[in-house]
Amino acid sequence: MHIDILTLFPDMVSSFFTSSIMARAVEKGIISYRIVNFRDYAEDRHRTCDDVPYGGGAGMVLKCEPIGRALEEVDAKNRRVIFPTPSGRLFNQEYAQELSREENLVFICGHYEGLDQRIIDTYVDDEISIGDYVLSSGETSSIVIIDAVYRLVEGVIASESLEDESFSNGLLEYPQYTRPERYCTKSVPDVLLSGHHERIATWRDFRMLEKTMLSRPEVLCRASLDLAMRRRLVELINEMKG
Ligand code: ADE
Numbered sequence: 241m242h243i244d245i246l247t248l249f250p251d252m253v254s255s256f257f258t259s260s261i262m263a264r265a266v267e268k269g270i271i272s273y274r275i276v277n278f279r280d281y282a283e284d285r286h287r288t289c290d291d292v293p294y295g296g297g298a299g300m301v302l303k304c305e306p307i308g309r310a311l312e313e314v315d316a317k318n319r320r321v322i323f324p325t326p327s328g329r330l331f332n333q334e335y336a337q338e339l340s341r342e343e344n345l346v347f348i349c350g351h352y353e354g355l356d357q358r359i360i361d362t363y364v365d366d367e368i369s370i371g372d373y374v375l376s377s378g379e380t381s382s383i384v385i386i387d388a389v390y391r392l393v394e395g396v397i398a399s400e401s402l403e404d405e406s407f408s409n410g411l412l413e414y415p416q417y418t419r420p421e422r423y424c425t426k427s428v429p430d431v432l433l434s435g436h437h438e439r440i441a442t443w444r445d446f447r448m449l450e451k452t453m454l455s456r457p458e459v460l461c462r463a464s465l466d467l468a469m470r471r472r473l474v475e476l477i478n479e480m481k482g
Contacts, residue, residue, distance in 0.1 A: 242345075243386060244346040248351060253275050323368070325367050331388070349379045412448060412456060414444040414447040446469075
């Protein structure tokens, strides 16, 4: 997968690509990237990239010309172009899976009050919100989306690691423990020391169910539950009522 990121603040983005799992994916040639500073495509003496909004109002709007030229440079019309914005479609794991199947992605990092609508109409395929809150920069939301997407690309992470994690089966992940068996006054649950794979699997399924029920009950509507899990869910609801 190749990722282009158009930004006014390249330093905010670059360390993400040179650290940790992403750095390894780049080294292995699974991910390639290019950070484009759209200030380099401004043509006036001050390299201006923003201007006041027509019709008045607070803040500044990113201008068409520098961003349009930067988008042409990365062949945006033939690529899936993403503009993170609080007014976009809400991002989730399914959306990340869909984007992970693309060969190329282009991200436009917005700032100030926004981006001239004509750039959105001409180039943007997806306006994406990462949640119902407002961030000060599109760089942070672009990195959140890129992080959720690139790790699903084949070869970046072992597929077993992806299978068990939160949301991959519609439920939140079960709790994990490692050595020592006892920490302060707290012990690892006996079942995890039993070596009994079936009982461990059932215990984990039930913990996932409880965690999802308590933290994100709305997620349960989309989860596929087998009979044992459905029975446990009924028990849980009855326990909560009682
Ligand atoms: N830019 C600022 N806030 C944002 C949000 N919630 N989602 C995506 N991009 C943003």
